[in-house]
Amino acid sequence: MNIAVLGTGTVGATIASKLDSLGHTVKMGSRTANNEKAQAWASQAGRRASHGTFADAAAHGELVFNCTSGAGAVQAIQSAGAANLAGKIVIDLANPLDFSKGMPPACMHRGDDSLAEQIQRAVPDARVVKTLNTINAGVMVDPARVPGDHDVFLSGNDAAAKTEVERILRDWFGWKRVTDLGDLTAARGMELYVVFWVRLWGASGTADFNIRVVK
Amino acid sequence: MNIAVLGTGTVGATIASKLDSLGHTVKMGSRTANNEKAQAWASQAGRRASHGTFADAAAHGELVFNCTSGAGAVQAIQSAGAANLAGKIVIDLANPLDFSKGMPPACMHRGDDSLAEQIQRAVPDARVVKTLNTINAGVMVDPARVPGDHDVFLSGNDAAAKTEVERILRDWFGWKRVTDLGDLTAARGMELYVVFWVRLWGASGTADFNIRVVK
Numbered sequence: 235m236n237i238a239v240l241g242t243g244t245v246g247a248t249i250a251s252k253l254d255s256l257g258h259t260v261k262m263g264s265r266t267a268n269n270e271k272a273q274a275w276a277s278q279a280g281r282r283a284s285h286g287t288f289a290d291a292a293a294h295g296e297l298v299f300n301c302t303s304g305a306g307a308v309q310a311i312q313s314a315g316a317a318n319l320a321g322k323i324v325i326d327l328a329n330p331l332d333f334s335k336g337m338p339p340a341c342m343h344r345g346d347d348s349l350a351e352q353i354q355r356a357v358p359d360a361r362v363v364k365t366l367n368t369i370n371a372g373v374m375v376d377p378a379r380v381p382g383d384h385d386v387f388l389s390g391n392d393a394a395a396k397t398e399v400e401r402i403l404r405d406w407f408g409w410k411r412v413t414d415l416g417d418l419t420a421a422r423g424m425e426l427y428v429v430f431w432v433r434l435w436g437a438s439g440t441a442d443f444n445i446r447v448v449k
Numbered sequence: 450m451n452i453a454v455l456g457t458g459t460v461g462a463t464i465a466s467k468l469d470s471l472g473h474t475v476k477m478g479s480r481t482a483n484n485e486k487a488q489a490w491a492s493q494a495g496r497r498a499s500h501g502t503f504a505d506a507a508a509h510g511e512l513v514f515n516c517t518s519g520a521g522a523v524q525a526i527q528s529a530g531a532a533n534l535a536g537k538i539v540i541d542l543a544n545p546l547d548f549s550k551g552m553p554p555a556c557m558h559r560g561d562d563s564l565a566e567q568i569q570r571a572v573p574d575a576r577v578v579k580t581l582n583t584i585n586a587g588v589m590v591d592p593a594r595v596p597g598d599h600d601v602f603l604s605g606n607d608a609a610a611k612t613e614v615e616r617i618l619r620d621w622f623g624w625k626r627v628t629d630l631g632d633l634t635a636a637r638g639m640e641l642y643v644v645f646w647v648r649l650w651g652a653s654g655t656a657d658f659n660i661r662v663v664k
Contacts (some may be wrong), residue, residue: 323498346550413652423647433604437629437631448661
């Protein structure tokens, strides 16, 4: 499948490399056409891999992963272009963290809105699904790095898109427990959770951890 | 032990009843001396149980549980009185949830501050420990309502106070896994988590659930 990965950071590279290894044709998008990190990623990835602007990548992808920083995400999506994203599933992994006062970060909102909803409003014809933002990059594509059962969550307004994303999480990335938290307003809590995650990380001594819901 | 429970809602009544059942002498505090819910609680609790103003309760307690609403917590603590709380452990269970736009609630902050820190600033000579705010009232005092292993968290600036609170969580309430997340700034994430908790609740179909950190 032709897939766009927006963002050149650790999350973008991890997702892009996993998709590339699965045989997909991945184009990594960034603000500029000649981003060094995107070039470096594409040159070490498989022959099918390429890179370009956010718009180049969005035009290429039948499926889009948004792995940009929280601060740059809405602008990245706007640069990608509403027409290039119309009708497509946009899997949003970005976290709206505010590092302006250093570590630990705050969130850019207090749960009265979410980055995922902002993105959905920016490209109303796209099918935004929030997921994977609650775990570290390595665990996203290899949940077995954390032993035993643990959970990944998703939310979105398009039921068919969520079904497809759940299939991707299970079949491509190996997730066994996928919990649908409802419509895209659930992304508010998913994004706020990450401020808590940072403190769990500090107490855990490793970023290879996750939570399991027990009931 | 003489214990103050500030707040007359579900959390306050649940904590107060558990402490009463353990043989402690509990005074439930509220804004007024003749609060109906506090009267009703005291009349059905053991002979030792009583009620009064926030200040009455704080003066009585060697240990203080803050179970007020997020919106009323700082004012309740101020009413309780800095002198009545000086040197005492104040276990803060309150969640700064904003229901002004209905359900699901937002948080009153975005992780750049916390209610627990506001309380600590209001009564600097008290020893504030944040804990138990990440689970439903019934589970707080009876973690076995949720099967298997699951976690309760605490944070605070006073190491000895945290050690004492951990002992209370284990010996009085039956918690087996208690994780210290660090100083009181960790309360920011613990409080933001509750916005996520509300969506987990919706997906779980029961409030008798919790999370387990897996690593």
